[in-house]
Amino acid sequence: MKKTSVANQIILYLVVSFGAVLTVFPLYWMFALATHTTGDIYSFPPPIGIGEHLIDNIAGLLEGIPYLRHMLNSIVVAGGHVALVLLFCSMGGYAFAMYRFPGRNWLFGLCLSTLMIPWMANIVPWFIIIREIGWIDNLLALVVPNAANAFGIFWMRQYIQSSVPRDLPDQARVDGCPEFFIFFRVVAPTLTPAFSALGIFMFVLSWNNFLVPLVVLRSEHLYTLPLSLVQLLGDPVRGYDVGILMTAASLAVLPIIVVFLFFSRRFISGMMAGAIKG
Amino acid sequence: MSRDDASEGIPQTVKRESLIRRIRKHWVAYTYIAPFYILFLIFMAFPIVFSLYLSLHQWDGLAPAVFIGVQNFTRLVADPAFGRALWNTLYIGVLSHIPMLTLALIVAFILDSRFVRLRDLYRTIYFIPVVTSSVAISIVFMNIFGHRAGLMNVLVVSLGLDRINWLGGQGEWIRPVIMTIFIWRWLGWNMVIYLAGLQSIPGELYECARIDGASWPTVLFRISLPMIKPIVLFSLVLSVVGTFTLFDEPFVVAGVDGGPNRMGLSLMVYLYRSAFRYSRFGQAAAVALVMTLMTVLVSVISMWLLRQKD
Numbered sequence: 115m116k117k118t119s120v121a122n123q124i125i126l127y128l129v130v131s132f133g134a135v136l137t138v139f140p141l142y143w144m145f146a147l148a149t150h151t152t153g154d155i156y157s158f159p160p161p162i163g164i165g166e167h168l169i170d171n172i173a174g175l176l177e178g179i180p181y182l183r184h185m186l187n188s189i190v191v192a193g194g195h196v197a198l199v200l201l202f203c204s205m206g207g208y209a210f211a212m213y214r215f216p217g218r219n220w221l222f223g224l225c226l227s228t229l230m231i232p233w234m235a236n237i238v239p240w241f242i243i244i245r246e247i248g249w250i251d252n253l254l255a256l257v258v259p260n261a262a263n264a265f266g267i268f269w270m271r272q273y274i275q276s277s278v279p280r281d282l283p284d285q286a287r288v289d290g291c292p293e294f295f296i297f298f299r300v301v302a303p304t305l306t307p308a309f310s311a312l313g314i315f316m317f318v319l320s321w322n323n324f325l326v327p328l329v330v331l332r333s334e335h336l337y338t339l340p341l342s343l344v345q346l347l348g349d350p351v352r353g354y355d356v357g358i359l360m361t362a363a364s365l366a367v368l369p370i371i372v373v374f375l376f377f378s379r380r381f382i383s384g385m386m387a388g389a390i391k392g
Numbered sequence: 393m394s395r396d397d398a399s400e401g402i403p404q405t406v407k408r409e410s411l412i413r414r415i416r417k418h419w420v421a422y423t424y425i426a427p428f429y430i431l432f433l434i435f436m437a438f439p440i441v442f443s444l445y446l447s448l449h450q451w452d453g454l455a456p457a458v459f460i461g462v463q464n465f466t467r468l469v470a471d472p473a474f475g476r477a478l479w480n481t482l483y484i485g486v487l488s489h490i491p492m493l494t495l496a497l498i499v500a501f502i503l504d505s506r507f508v509r510l511r512d513l514y515r516t517i518y519f520i521p522v523v524t525s526s527v528a529i530s531i532v533f534m535n536i537f538g539h540r541a542g543l544m545n546v547l548v549v550s551l552g553l554d555r556i557n558w559l560g561g562q563g564e565w566i567r568p569v570i571m572t573i574f575i576w577r578w579l580g581w582n583m584v585i586y587l588a589g590l591q592s593i594p595g596e597l598y599e600c601a602r603i604d605g606a607s608w609p610t611v612l613f614r615i616s617l618p619m620i621k622p623i624v625l626f627s628l629v630l631s632v633v634g635t636f637t638l639f640d641e642p643f644v645v646a647g648v649d650g651g652p653n654r655m656g657l658s659l660m661v662y663l664y665r666s667a668f669r670y671s672r673f674g675q676a677a678a679v680a681l682v683m684t685l686m687t688v689l690v691s692v693i694s695m696w697l698l699r700q701k702d
Contacts, residue, residue: 118507127508156540238667240435262428322523322526339525343531366528
């Protein structure tokens, strides 16, 4: 294999850079439109640069709907969901990685097989259960049901098998730590990298989830951000204000991107480790 | 000691214990995995069984359910909207993967080249769409494909053509718009998986090829592609199966009725519409069964084919 010539290198760089620009551009344009009035946006050709009306649009948004409340709901739901996911999935992953108990392989197989089921398809009977529990119009319906998921357990098990020394729990046993607390006192503190990668992933999924809140939530003050956006899109009374809509979309998307950029290396390699082994 | 990783050495004593004693001895492990199985039973296993029951009944969610046999399924077959939704879902699911796969492979191959600097930066940029909200992004693309002042029509007009009514008209452009959103969101995810696969190919293989003076197409088709083929096929199957439950994009872009001529109606939107618009819970359960069967069939057949080839 010869070395790539400089001309070819430039062409290849142009190709991947063009793709990168196409990837970022819709996000840039979303933010750019958030700084214009709807009148400007509907002129032809539409504005490409940054305008001066961001503050007006934010004011209009907060005046129109309880957007900050919706954002708070999203934060509470995603945060609570992540806390439960990390607790349940690390416990499950630890048990499957470190203990040998009757039925282990069978139970683990059952757990993995749930990954094959398109659970969204069973939204109707799921909805009936939620109704029976009394969680319609309750944020708990967004936090609890998927908290112990097969992906998280599988992923945590892989991580624990590959990075927790087998004699770490033994050491704690010798020191007289009760069996039940060994995981929490000795093992869990070493799992911080796994917690952050899985945590961000689950936070993103929960933050962007649309179908479940659409089915479960009724009162406007409980809406999460995706519902808030759809409400703005289809608002029959105040009409469809593109500038305000793009402001709302930007505020829903940009915080996640910032968090992602902070953790991107660990996040991507963590997820890929799971995806490739899976 | 509860963790009997030594049990392989001394199976005699372990096996002599009664099952109940062994289960009690491992109560900690069972407690740790209990949350999953409790939530699984309530929110997954029961809904699946209940779904089978519902699919044979007529039920509006309130009055007592009436057994109607397979009528939900015969009604689905007779409903042109269902046929439309099924066709749209398969159309989008199959056709969007051709450009996505090709583009993701091209980008992954380029970024895998030894001369590329800032590989992590490119990887991060291409991955950004994965973490964005599908609802927000669908709304952005509705503007990009806007009739009056969308960027796409700026491009179309600058080429000297008439404006295209992407989301209106006869609805012929709705599917391409949904596919564009889908490709935009998931290309980076696939690319990063392929890139990770490429980077895990041992360097000695390339070294040998270099010594033998192999040209780059030879390296590409004889080393790189065959090495990452299992990863590519596996993620392709997952991705195609994932499109069977496509909901957010068609719901936002085309609405709950699927837009003009229902050209944007997907199976999942059809299901949602049956249940939560028309209170036909039995019919929705029948759709769910169809979707589950599609998923299981495609997964099982493709896994079987993959195993055959290896």
